[in-house]
Amino acid sequence: MRVIVIGAGAIGAASALALAEAGAEVVVVDRTGVAAETSSRCEGNILVSDKGPGAEAELAIVANRAWRDLSARLDADRGPGQPATEFEAKGGVVVAFDGGAEALDAFAESQRRIGIRADALEADELRTLEPHLSPAVARGIHYPDDAQVQPSLATQAMLARARRLGAELRIAEVIGPVRSGRRLAGIVTPEGAITADAVVNCAGPWAGEVAALLGARLDIRPRRGAILVTTPMPQRVFHKVYDADYVSAVGSSNAALQTSTVVESTPAGTVLIGSSRERVGFSREGTLAPIAEIAGKATRLFPFLADTMLLRSYVGFRPYAPDHLPAIGADGDVPGLFHAAGHEGAGIGLAPTTGELVAHAVLGAVAPTDPEPFLPTRASLTEAA
Template identity: 35%
Template sequence: MSHMIVTLPKCADVVVVGGGVVGTAITYYLAAYGVDVCLLERDDIASGTSSAAASGVSLQTKPPGPKQDLARASLKLLRALATELEADIEFVNDGGMLVAETEEEFDLIQQEAEAAAQAGVDMSVLSAAEARAQQPELARHVVGATFCPDDSTVNPYLLALAFARAASRLGAKIVTGFPVTGLERHGENIASVQTSDGAVATATVVNAAGPWAPILAEMAGAPLPITPRKGELFVTTPGPALLRGTVISASYLLSKALPSGQDQNRMTVGLWAGQTRRGNLLIGSTREFSGYDRSNTDDGMRALMAQAVRLIPAAANRHVLRFYAGLRPSTPDGLPIFGRAPGLPGLIYANGHEGDGVALSPITGQLIADLLTTRISADDLAPFRPDRFQE
């Protein structure tokens, strides 16, 4: 991908900054609408957060409301994208199981299932025996589970690459290896994007820089309330099938919740487990506010391995291939930020997905492209409007 475009274009109607699944999705949908769009990525496609993401596209880990609505719409798009993008994105719809280890957790996930069902999500409650019949490798102490047949997985790297290649075929300019160094503005208007190798004149910039979005926003003097939240994961050597679909611990829901007060800097752990097409187990993840540090920690690695073996004992027979960590772009209320920057309408935000960037990338791409081509208005994105934190 890094050699598709070797020189910067002098101008573009829209410049998208960030080459992860969100930025490439936006570029693809804009190109599909015939927009003159250029994507700028400082490294290579999917080299940042998307390279350290799990593969889950889960409905049952999102509470009823705006984010779950986004996930349902995004899943609908994902089902068709493998054909539409003319690429293998390793999309698999095998369902997902949310597992309780205590009666208290079982009560919690049953309440979540009831609320989700009322919102139209297909979820069922399983006894311990029913859960183990469906996932034979589950530990014997599991007391119950919920199951969502629509939960799926997709390969984040292949998805971002497919979006970028399809966008390029439609005329988009995909430029990698050029870090953005500044945004030139004239009053309330964007004039150009400055890079390490020159400028691209444009009146519209889409900030899709993930956890680095606040840095880009500051270049234009438009602060963005996003904080990087580290997540540690590991992948094992390949082997026979242990799982059908994904297994998620009930503690994952609590881990995902935003901490407050003195717990702000505490690491939380909630299991998400899936198996790749090649047979590798993919296990995550921790959550921790630690700035832009992407190093693995002894505490995180030990906690992940312990939780994986506790819930899926056969995982102990696999060797760890590698540990890695990524950064999630977290917002104060847990919802993404979509729309025009207050006081700077030429700067568009598509940020703050936290750990749901992969799952929500298709619908984010379509919504931002629809906004920029006036197919929808800012009112249609009201729950995600950038100025909501100023109230």
């Protein structure tokens, strides 16, 4: 079976890999290149700590396990000159200041009931794990299964593996559909038509626009986020550390600016600082306010950051679904069209299982978890529009 995957970000690369491993002939089409947009403008989170009970948490638990095997296979399989994925099973620490401890504990207890490891930390245990935390932090929960990859490198590694299995990469823009009756039979690019038995829309924040080009409707919207990067330093942050406000920001439907604190070190010695969320379309203007808020909140969590130099800051666009679940599966109106989009900030972490769900939908391969909650035809997605 010949399958076109539109988008060479993490979700497109994971889908291409799963399809190629299942025996499909795969053509990946991206207008810019591998990991050129969202997947190079994020932190590489592989989290279970921010997921409350529900379908996404179940998907995240399976994906978290899958990444441990996948990253090892990708690193062992890499070609000459190809860097490693930088997978780190570093664990996460979620903290609360005065007044937030009770809610933090209640959330952790709900997660334990679905099998997420969440260990409450006394003050001395918290300081042992993160000695440079502000003394104002009142409570912490340790999530030993949280992990991280370098997102661009991991995306490149997945697609490199798919290409070694025969997948083809073409740099081209999708400008229209190829049809066989009602069925989608490929795509049109400025260089000509590419035909296929199935097309998978993995265009991230642009997935709604791509769906419209192909005659479908998919309500995926861009949600802008900013990240700060410090100059390299001796390691002083040992886990992914974020405040409890991050969870509520992830689940919010508010279009206005929301910021929370996420801080972590990288193998290169830099510190990544986030995060912000706001719906401003694809505008890159007016980023000073979120950057200033992020910086201010980060110094409250780790006071040493106030005297740290920034190397750079950058913004990217996350694919936001109004009901806060990714859309994975067959389109309801256009035969031959499938979608895998709407993961927002969880795309890196959910990539392996998303790819397997795509292979299930397109080829009938075994599904890693129940696909029903993620179908693009679900009422919660169409009613939330």
